[in-house]
Amino acid sequence: MRLSYITSALIEERGFVILDRYQQERDPQEWLDLEYVDWKSSGETRFAPLASATGRIEADGFWSHDPPRADRDGVWVESQAKKAPNLVNRAKQPGANIGRCRVIELQPNSYSDAIYNLHQDDNNRLNPDGSGWIVRGYYNLSDDPDSYLLLRQDRYDPQTELRIRLVAGSQVIIDTQRLWHATWHAGTEPRYSLITSWESGPELDRYIASLGGHTDFDNPELDAEMISQAQERVNRKLAERAEAIAERKLDR
Numbered sequence: 519m520r521l522s523y524i525t526s527a528l529i530e531e532r533g534f535v536i537l538d539r540y541q542q543e544r545d546p547q548e549w550l551d552l553e554y555v556d557w558k559s560s561g562e563t564r565f566a567p568l569a570s571a572t573g574r575i576e577a578d579g580f581w582s583h584d585p586p587r588a589d590r591d592g593v594w595v596e597s598q599a600k601k602a603p604n605l606v607n608r609a610k611q612p613g614a615n616i617g618r619c620r621v622i623e624l625q626p627n628s629y630s631d632a633i634y635n636l637h638q639d640d641n642n643r644l645n646p647d648g649s650g651w652i653v654r655g656y657y658n659l660s661d662d663p664d665s666y667l668l669l670r671q672d673r674y675d676p677q678t679e680l681r682i683r684l685v686a687g688s689q690v691i692i693d694t695q696r697l698w699h700a701t702w703h704a705g706t707e708p709r710y711s712l713i714t715s716w717e718s719g720p721e722l723d724r725y726i727a728s729l730g731g732h733t734d735f736d737n738p739e740l741d742a743e744m745i746s747q748a749q750e751r752v753n754r755k756l757a758e759r760a761e762a763i764a765e766r767k768l769d770r
């Protein structure tokens with residue numbers, strides 16, 4: 519139930535909004551100076567927290583803390599924030615409440631890996647009724663023109679897949695609790711992205727409008743045969759995993 523949350527009309531339309539490209543090349547590569555922690559999340563990843571639940575360098579969801587709390591009122595990690603003033607400014611620019619804010623490093627993977635990793639986030643756990651629905655900014659930092667952020671309405675249906683090219687400075691805000699998402703990183707070097715949880719509301723709407731927010735774009739084509747083979751493989755793998763989990767439960 520999310521009837522009582524404040525949402526953004528543009529994000530509601532399709533579950534995401536694309537913003538004007540940021541001129542990433544003008545900024546120093548601050549993300550290379552940050553401290554990373556190993557954190558498995560949809561592939562071979564490491565996280566560099568900029569704002570966390572505690573202000574410490576840790577990547578856990580805010581609801582895993584004691585006391586558990588919603589993904590909002592993130593505390594800046596001072597040692598990190600001072601190394602990355604441009605990234606912090608970009609997170610603060612909307613003026614919306616910020617929860618988790620971190621740079622994610624992802625090692626190259628395959629299309630099959632990516633669609634196996636498709637998942638929905640849990641951004642609104644404990645988010646109080648009447649407040650803004652938590653959505654997330656995905657800002658690509660490295661230049662990865664052959665890589666895509668994959669978004670699906672239906673986890674198992676490639677027809678619903680949108681592919682957003684991860685060129686440097688690409689900026690998308692996504693309702694990652696609604697859309698299945700994962701990154702297909704076809705490069706040879708790690709890919710870096712700034713991911714920020716923001717609260718929907720008038721501040722975020724104004725920010726989206728000021729950066730030309732839109733939901734129409736040309737969805738890049740992929741080879742249909744490659745997609746269907748990968749989907750079959752992943753369906754098989756997911757079915758096997760579900761079976762293994764069910765068997766473990768019966769054993770207990």
Ligand SMILES: [Fe+2]
Nearest residue numbers: 637638639694
């Ligand atoms: Fe996610």
